[in-house]
Each structure stands twice: as structure tokens, then as C-alpha cells.
Amino acid sequence: MFENKFNALRRGCSTVAIALALTLAGAGVGHAETKPVLFNIAPKNTAQALLEFSKQAGIQLLFPYDEATKFNAPALKGEFSREAALAKLLEGTNLEIAGVTDKTISLRVKSKSTEQSHNDTTQDVVEVIVTGTNIRGANPTSPARVMGRREIEDSGFSQVGDVIRSLPESFSGGQNPGVIGASSASIGNQNLTNGSTVNLRGVGTDGTLVLFNGRRMSGDSFFQGADVSAIPLSALQRIEIVTDGASAIYGSDAVAGVVNFVLRRNFEGAEVSARTGAATQGGASEKVFTALGGRTGADSFLLANLEYAEQGAVRADDRDFTKAAPADHWLLRPQTRKSLLVSAGRDFGGDARLSVDALITERRSATRSRRTATTTPTVGEVFTPSYNIASALEFSLPGDWNLRATAAASGSRNSTWSGTLLATASFTSRKNSVRYGEVTADGTLFTLPTGPVKAAIGGGFRREDYRNNRAPSSSYIEPTRDVAYLYGEALFPLVSPSNRPGLNALELNVSFRAEDYSDFGQSTNPKVGVRWLPTPDVTMRASWGTSFKAPSFTQMYQASIVAIYQANILGYSGTGTALVTSGGLTELTPETSESWTFGADWKPARWPGLKVTTTYFSIDYTDRVVQPIPNLAVGLSDPIYSSFVETPSSARLAEVLASADITYNYSGGSYDPTKVVAILHNTYQNASSQTVRGVDLGYRQNVQMGRHDIDLFANATWLTLQQQTVAAAPEQTLSGTLFNAPDVKARAGASWRRARWSATGTLNYVDDIRDTGVKPERRIASWTTMDASVAYRFEGPGVFGDGLKVVASVSNLFDRNPPIALSPATTNPGLTYDSTNASILGRFASLTIVKAW
Structure with a gap:
């Protein structure tokens, strides 16, 4: 039933989006000079x-x-x-x-290079950053990083997920391809669907808000982190990353930051590309075909992108490094992706503007795992269709005020078949969706001698849905939550721009957002930001705010499970049995955080093209939802878990068993309530806290040397991530340990251009970490790899003429294997590496041909 509805919705969205886009596209390209205006400046x-x-x-x-x-x-x-x-x-x-x-x-x-090819978009339009504020043209007070079109192309990647995982601010663990055996560090470190998620600061994929062209994307799968693998890289103009709490602007999930994928709405012409590649050690064959077309006019635009991609598997016997594992165990899964994107807009008479974005995708991935050579392999397939569709209608109001009404819908489904070759496969299905409408007005409230005071105010309503499996499955749940919200923001120019030393300009930004959830209550979050220019070359910024993450549907509504064990298995010193509860808890409250950032940006006028940034960040993340007893074997013996242990009456035992959706008896005998000595509560609870402290550094410079155009860049992140699982437990340092974010992650390189040639070289560094799964702990070495790409642009008439470009790229140029880590092999024999911090892919070479008109 659902498949038919989903496919019908997908076809309907595609038809509506294309028809609307074609309707909006009919406008000229020229701009006539406007009528005279009386100016007095x-x-x-x-x-x-x-x-x-x-x-x-x-x-x-x-x-x-x-x-x-x-x-x-x-x-x-x-x-x-x-x-x-x-x-x-x-x-x-x-x-x-x-x-x-x-x-x-x-x-x-202005571009310093006059040798741009036809339809070349590598010189990025420098506009105000749109992420992190509701006020048009506002300057960011939070740390913000932009990857422009040129940087995206120079990276040599073909998938959005690879770009995100390369960033020093982002941890590669969580729900991401290639993650194996890492759930011992965090239950969120699992590759369930082969999707790609964003994991800023390593706090979890559900702690970063993901926007597609400014619109909220739905969660995906069991952990409900947004899957970005469906976003076509060829259609992006830039990626904006705000590494600061932003719930005062966007609401739930924006704890570690916000990532916004912005489309190439100014693209003019047509472009087709084909890419093929493979790992030199074997496996991971890749084919990507893309067709992109766009038109911009005086009062309209149209962008359309069609993409098809295939990726092959990497088997354990493809790598000498993993020969000890079963040969047919897949280290990287094969998959295919298809996507259609349409973005269009039109200005109706100058006072109203309509735009629509629609992205329809589907992804198929297969699995094959075998723990040992003598065990039967487990095989499976995951089908993930998804959609993101949004429309915005804007009106010009008196003065400089603008009113924008937005309606958006996003959803994904994971249908999974899995089993052994000798048994009937099991089927699971999960569905996430979000629909919302909101209205925002922004403009000038009044004008001070120092400049206009600008403000934005708005509100909306959002509905979120989740489904786990199908009735009458014992794990079937289908909850819904409604969210009503209001928000406001104001920008005060305290000191107007001038040439006075030490106080060139000063701005204050204040924002808030209040949300009312139908299932757990309310959350209100403020934020204050300051932007100070002591000189025109230096920008100092600081921000403080609170953020929150709503408990996931899984954490609140997962089936209630009661398991019966012999008490001594749980650490009890005597005889008897004990009950262990697990599953969701509807009384959960939001996870909350308090964030601070202090930073500086230096852009000296004497050295145009140079920018140096530094930011100190601090996140206190409390009330985190966890299953509080990670090791049940000491649940009844370790005093730190005493608050989760209950000595029950017979009536209480009957109540707990009656409320369970599923009951398992692992005691080896029949259940006898008189022999139960304790109940161990391991349901999801607001029990954990985390702190994240660190520094980001960034450097970018453009250098002109005759006909040579050189871009130099470097980014690095130092962080310390600490966690206290429960209040009575000691605080643990997670960063720099197995399956957690490293203490240091960096990326640096240079891009060179001259006439028809261009080349990029990039060094990637992941700091050494500690293998905490062995005693005594063992050091896992640092990992440094190099990526390189070379491109040639043809000129002249004929097929090999204007608009044809050939790009050869190699990642991990020197074919560095992951550093050795011993403890992962205890659960996955033969796999001696940290799959969250190093890739098993090895050297990967690709060739891309692009033709533009």
C-alpha cells in the first residue's frame, strides 16, 4: 500500500515540478536600463x-x-x-x-583571471552567507565556512558525502558508507542503509541540521539523521557550513551546526558529464552520468539536473590488508543512485516572486557479510527512495520589507530485505517524513544614526512522521508529532562603518525561537551575536546561544522489551533472576545545549585574496538520550548504575510485564516471580552529557604570478570531546579514541591554473588515536593521504572545442592503507582498522569528461 502511495507521490512531484518549471521559464534575458531615481547619498x-x-x-x-x-x-x-x-x-x-x-x-x-572558459562557474559569486540568519544581507556573527563551486570541482569528488567527510569539522563516523563494527563506541555508528550523513564535531548525525537550498530535510532510517547522498554534486553552487548552535534560527537538531546545500540558480547553458573510476587495489568501480541545463532571464530562472551513478563493492579479498577476513565479506557496499532535480522561479510584475525546488531520488544498495569463513553469509538489499520539494512565494511590502511564505515536504523510506542464503529473508521498513509551512517578514524597523535596524519575524507549523516496520509486526510503530513555532531576529548597527581606528564598525544580532511539540512540550532558545571590526581588515565575532534536539521517534516510541536473565549474568552475587527493560520512553525531554564561539577573520587590503580565520568553540550538551547501561554484565554490581536498579514487589513485576510489547526469557527456566531479585531499567533516558571544546583554523589565499593563478588553502580542527554517560559515572574523553572523532583533523593544498590547464593537490591528515578495546591501550598511528587532480580545457571549433574539459583525479595517491587497530578484529575477524577514521578504499583513480554549451 505504502509503496504505491510513495511511487504515486514521487511521480506526481516530478510531473508538477517539471510542469511548473517550464511554465515559469518563459522570460527574456536582457535588462533594460531603469527609470531615473532621485538619489541623495x-x-x-x-x-x-x-x-x-x-x-x-x-x-x-x-x-x-x-x-x-x-x-x-x-x-x-x-x-x-x-x-x-x-x-x-x-x-x-x-x-x-x-x-x-x-x-x-x-x-x-572582481575576478583576477581573465581566462575563463565559456559557461565557467569556477569563479564564485561572493554574496552574503544566507545560512544562520533570517535577515537578508545580514553579516554572520557565527563561524561560517563556504565551499564554493570552484572548491567543489577542485576536490575531485563525485559524491556530496565524500566532500562532507573530507572536512576537518566533520567526523566520518555515524551513518556513513564503510562504517563496520563501530557500534561498541556509539549505537549511532552503524551503516544501516549506505546513506551519507553529516556529523559535525562528532556529537552524532542527529545533532547537525541539514538544509537543502535553505529547506529542512527529513531524517532517514533508524537514527533519523538526514541522508545527503541523494543531493547531486553537479547542481550545487556552494555548501555553507555554520559550526555553531542555531536552534534560535532553525529549531531542533541544530546543536553542532547547520549545513546548507545551495543550488546553482545562476547557471546558464547546458552541461553533460561522464565519470568512470576504480580502486587500483580492486573493487569500487564507479560510473556517473550527469546532464545539467539552466536558463536565467530578467525575471525568471530554470535549473534541471539528471544523474545516474553506479558504485561497485570492495570485498575483503580485494585488499591484502584484510586477507584474514572471509573473502566474500563486503567492506564497501555496491549501490546505484538515480536523481532528478528541478529548480525554477519567476518574478511576477516585480512585486511577487515564486520559486520551486524539487529533488526526486532513489538508491539501491546490497549487503553481504560473513563473520568467519565457516559461518553462513548474510545477504541483503536496501531500497531508499526519497523526495524533497519546496515552494516559496515572496512579496515586496512598503519600504524595504519582504514577506516570504514557504511550503515544503521531505521524506525517505528504507525497505530492507536480509537473511542467509539458506533461509527465508526478513523484511523491515522505515519511513521518515516532514511537512511544514511558514511565513517570514523581514525589513528595516527604524533607522539609527549608525544605520538601519533590521528585523525578521515569522512562524509556522511542522508535522513529522515516522514508521518502523508494518503491522502486525511486534516492532511496528507509527507516531506523528506536530510542531508550532515562532521566531524573531534583530540586527542593531551600534557603530556605523568608518575609518576610526579600533572601532571601525560594531553590530549586535539578537534572535530567539519558541517551539511547541505535541508529544513532549515546549522549548525556547535565544541567541546573541556580536560582530566588531577594529579595522576594515579584521573582523572579531562572538556568539552565545542555547540549542536543543527533540528526542527521536525511536527513542520515544520504540517497542517496550522485557528480557529475563539469571541475575548472576548481570553482576548479581547471589541466585535468582532479574528483568531488564529496554525500548522507548514517552516521558523523554529534549536534549539541550549551550554554545559559545569566539573568532576572528583577517582579510588585509594590502594582500587581496588572503583570508585567515580562527574560532574557539564550546558546546555543553546535556540531557542526552541514551540507554544508560552499555555493559549489562555489571548492571547489578557497579554502583554507578544503582539509580537504574529497582527492587520490585510482585504487583510491580506484573505491571512491568503487562506493559511490555515483547518479552524474552533467557534465564534457561520458566519464569517465577518469587525468584526475581531486581529490575534493571535500560530504556532510553535523559541520562548523559557531553562537552566539546576546540579550535578551528582556516587559511585561503589567491596568488597571481604572471599568467599563473594559484589558490592556497588549509583548514584544521583541534577538539576535545568528553562524555559522562550517567551522573554517577566518571567523565570520559572520547576524542582521540577508537571509533570517535580524532583530536586533530586537517586538510591543506593548492590549486594552480594557467590558460587551459589546472591542477590541484591536497593533503589530508587524521591524528593518531588510542585503541581502547585492548589492554593495555595501544596507539593507532596517524593517517596522511594525498589527493590530486589535473584538468585540461579544449578550445577551438569542432567536437574538441569550447566547453570540453577532461579531468583526471586520484584520491589517496600513494595508496596508504589504514593504520592498524587490533580491537575491531575481536568482533569482525580480519578487520584491523578504525572504519570511522580511515577508508579501506585505497588509491582511487577516475576520469571525467565534461561538455558545456
């Missing part, structure tokens, strides 16, 4: 002059604020067309117009 800093221009011209202006503060604009008095007025204000700056519509003008930093 005094000489001032260019950033302040551009804000005044935006107000007097009645148009939204998006521009790199930090760059504009480095220049001064002349007086502008009299009647000018907006084009002529803007040209005068930009004289002598390094800014230029990147895009124009009837209601928006985008500026960017």
Missing part, C-alpha cells in the same frame, strides 16, 4: 553607501560587506538610473555586478 564608507542605495533605489542589494568596508564612496546627488548610480558608487572598488533581476542585484569581488 553623502560621501561615506562604500558598505554604508550601498545600504543607502538599496533603500533609495527600492531594490534588494546582496554584496560582500567586508570587502565593501575597505573603500569609500563619493557623494551621489541627483537623478540617475539605478545602473548609473551603482556604477558611480563602485568606482575604485574591486566589486562588480554578478546578477540582476527586477528586485535584486548581486555583487561579487
